Amino acid sequence: MARPRKDGLDYFPLDADFFEDEKIRILKARYGADGIILYIYLLCRIYKHGYYMKVNEDFEYLISDDLKMSPDKVKQVLTFLLSRSLFDNTLFQSDAVLTSAGIQRRFQLAVKERAKKNPIQAGRYWLLKEAETEPFIKCTQFEGFSQKNNNSSGKNKDNSREQSLKESKVNNDIYNTSFPPELERAFQLYLSVREHNFGEIIPEQVQALREDLLSLSNDQAEQLAIVKKATAGGWKSFYKSKEKSGKKTQEKKDVGKKRSKFSNFQERSYDMNDLERKLVEKGES
Structure with a gap:
């Protein structure tokens, strides 16, 4: 019987100069041992399942119960960790995901041996650039742009696809010519x-x-x-x-009484x- 695929880590490396890092020193100065414990707790949760963790609205209360800290303090420490880039704030705000480029660098080094045989699939939460990503990490964001084809026909197809994606990319200019x-x-x-x-x-x-x-x-x-x-x-x-037809007048009368809702x-x-x-x-x- 095949062994179940393992996505996370049993252990992860912690740098010997961890406490010398300026961000960690400030974290300890502001929140004491609680700040350090919470950060390491989150790292353990993330690495246990892979290189990121999704959170929900009850997240802070569950941590509060696990670590016996007040929810307010958990929120304060988490805000600090995001503001100092110990976690990626942009991804957290958009998708409620906790991860960072540093976490992902350490993750891909930790899985190097096993991933050589069974490459790991990474998706939209992968923060490292293609040049920083090891070959055994197969990121969907890179597909179609770095593949090498064996003939010129294949290359032309890839070039055509790349050009098509570029043309579909949204233009930040408000006078984009796609519409009047x-x-x-x-x-x-x-x-x-x-x-x-x-x-x-x-x-x-x-x-x-x-x-x-x-x-x-x-x-x-x-x-x-x-x-x-x-x-x-x-x-x-x-x-x-x-x-x-026949209901327009009544609909206009009901405008101030009802607000439309979708789902x-x-x-x-x-x-x-x-x-x-x-x-x-x-x-x-």
């Missing part, structure tokens, strides 16, 4: 709100949203209305307005002028 200027401006504003609500958007998702919008309507005015409604509602996708998601109110101003500033920076 006014519609593109509204679309970029929608992307900004969607990213705030649901996290980072990859280029393929942006392209899919463009295609969805075009499939809903061929009329530019209606497309603009769809985008603005999705932005104001903080929606994840576009939806075509459905108005049945039990509470709509958010946005200052559109403020969002447009931030988007313009982002494009100019």
Whole structure:
């Protein structure tokens, strides 16, 4: 019977000069032994399952119970660890994932021997660049860009694919020519709100949203209305307005009484002028 595949580590290396690291010294100075214990506790949890850990809203309370610390102190220490890059703050804010480039460097060294026979698959939470990643770590983010083909036909296909992905990548300029200027401006504003609500958007998702919008309507005015409604509602996708004849007047009367909801998601109110101003500033920076 085959041995079950093991993703995590039984033990992990701790540098001999761990306590000499400036970040660790500051952690100890601010939070005492509790800060050090919490950091090592999190490292153990992460390495036990691999190179990252997803957390939820009960995470701080579970740690509080395990380590007999107050939830407030757990939150303070975690905030410090994120602010000093002991964990990657961007990934934590977007996906509630705890990891770091340093954790991943140590992880790939620790699994080197066993991974030579059974390569490890890594996904979107892998932070190391391709040049820093060992050959036995197969990261989906690198696929299609570094593969070497045995003939010129294969190379042409890869080049074509790479060019296609580049062309689909979202342009931060609010005057992207994919849509007419006014519609593109509204679309970029929608992307900004969607990213705030649901996290980072990859280029393929942006392209899919463009295609969805075009499939809903061929009329530019209606497309603009769809985008603005999705932005104001903080929606994840576009939806075509459905108005049945004979009910329009009644629907208008009910506007102030009922708020539309999608999948039990509470709509958010946005200052559109403020969002447009931030988007313009982002494009100019």
